[in-house]
Amino acid sequence: MLGAVSIGDTEVNDRTRKTVSSVQMVFQNPFDTLNPSHSIGSQIMRTLEKFGIGDTEDDRRNRMLELLDLVKLPRAFAERMPRQLSGGQKQRIGVARAFAGQPQVVVADEPVSALDVSVQAAVTELLMDIQREAKTTMLFISHDLSVVRYIADRVVVMYLGHIVEQGTTDQIFSPPYHPYTEALLSAIPIADTSVEKQHIVLDGDIPSALNPPSGCPFQTRCPRKAEVGGDLCETEMPPARKLGDGHEVKCHLSQAVFDSMTPVIVLGNKDADTSAKPAAALTSSAAPAKAKAAAPKKKPAAKKPSAAKSAPKKDASPPRMSKPSNPDDLKKIS
Numbered sequence: 652m653l654g655a656v657s658i659g660d661t662e663v664n665d666r667t668r669k670t671v672s673s674v675q676m677v678f679q680n681p682f683d684t685l686n687p688s689h690s691i692g693s694q695i696m697r698t699l700e701k702f703g704i705g706d707t708e709d710d711r712r713n714r715m716l717e718l719l720d721l722v723k724l725p726r727a728f729a730e731r732m733p734r735q736l737s738g739g740q741k742q743r744i745g746v747a748r749a750f751a752g753q754p755q756v757v758v759a760d761e762p763v764s765a766l767d768v769s770v771q772a773a774v775t776e777l778l779m780d781i782q783r784e785a786k787t788t789m790l791f792i793s794h795d796l797s798v799v800r801y802i803a804d805r806v807v808v809m810y811l812g813h814i815v816e817q818g819t820t821d822q823i824f825s826p827p828y829h830p831y832t833e834a835l836l837s838a839i840p841i842a843d844t845s846v847e848k849q850h851i852v853l854d855g856d857i858p859s860a861l862n863p864p865s866g867c868p869f870q871t872r873c874p875r876k877a878e879v880g881g882d883l884c885e886t887e888m889p890p891a892r893k894l895g896d897g898h899e900v901k902c903h904l905s906q907a908v909f910d911s912m913t914p915v916i917v918l919g920n921k922d923a924d925t926s927a928k929p930a931a932a933l934t935s936s937a938a939p940a941k942a943k944a945a946a947p948k949k950k951p952a953a954k955k956p957s958a959a960k961s962a963p964k965k966d967a968s969p970p971r972m973s974k975p976s977n978p979d980d981l982k983k984i985s
């Protein structure tokens with residue numbers, strides 16, 4: 652819903668200019684989202700014109716220059732062509748266009764995954780600065796949990812189009828977890844040798860979303876399926892279990908199993924920072940590859956990849972993964 656308008660129920664052709672400008676998107680690949688034949692300035696001004704911003708050409712030119720300021724690019728870039736910009740600079744233009752119509756909601760679809768690691772933190776920080784300043788709701792879609800942990804207030808974990816877990820960032824990054832969330836957390840590459848991490852490798856490939864498995868959508872790859880017993884996971888879609896304070900998990904595991912889960916990632920002595928962040932969603936396709944790539948630092952107190960009847964025992968209050976307060980901290984865990 653956008654005010655009184657249900658966007659999903661409104662045909663594309665029936666959407667007003669105000670509705671379209673209120674919901675904008677930052678795309679994953681900045682290299683294909685700019686028209687190679689037009690200058691940066693003219694492309695931003697075209698967006699402003701389409702959204703009815705500015706009464707005259709001069710108004711729109713001034714607003715376009717302000718948008719370049721907003722995304723921290725020199726005003727001289729208005730005359731450049733897209734081929735003269737780096738990937739990070741192109742993505743900044745994508746951000747400028749998304750915020751040109753003063754949107755209420757911005758959907759950022761993997762906005763930094765196509766960028767060099769060295770500019771990911773800068774673009775992420777830019778998005779957050781603008782989001783805070785403009786008080787825009789942002790839906791941030793990513794497979795990179797280190798970015799999600801930094802940026803999000805609430806996290807929705809999705810697998811094959813199903814929401815399998817949702818809650819605040821602290822709830823998602825601390826046990827109890829949905830088994831898929833556990834695997835995603837295990838897949839975060841961490842260079843810091845003081846960090847201990849469980850090593851969970853998922854078997855098999857992701858099933859087709861057009862022909863999903865029966866019962867639980869994760870049942871063909873779930874390492875904890877044997878802990879449920881019977882054929883419940885194969886035959887029945889699990890209900891959304893409320894674990895309190897808005898934390899929901901879609902899984903048949905018993906409360907005793909949830910209670911016995913231990914943190915996947917245990918940091919050294921790092922302080923938590925829970926400053927306000929926008930919402931985020933995690934999608935399903937990257938976990939296996941990342942999980943396989945992530946080698947354990949030490950012999951883990953790890954969960955077995957499949958059919959482990961007994962869950963690992965809880966440590967005595969180990970320090971858990973906390974939110975980084977600085978975007979540079981992203982580099983330490985990516």
Ligand code: SF4
Nearest residue numbers: 867870873884902903
């Ligand atoms: S319902 Fe069963 S298969 Fe699905 S995530 Fe839970 S334990 Fe795994």
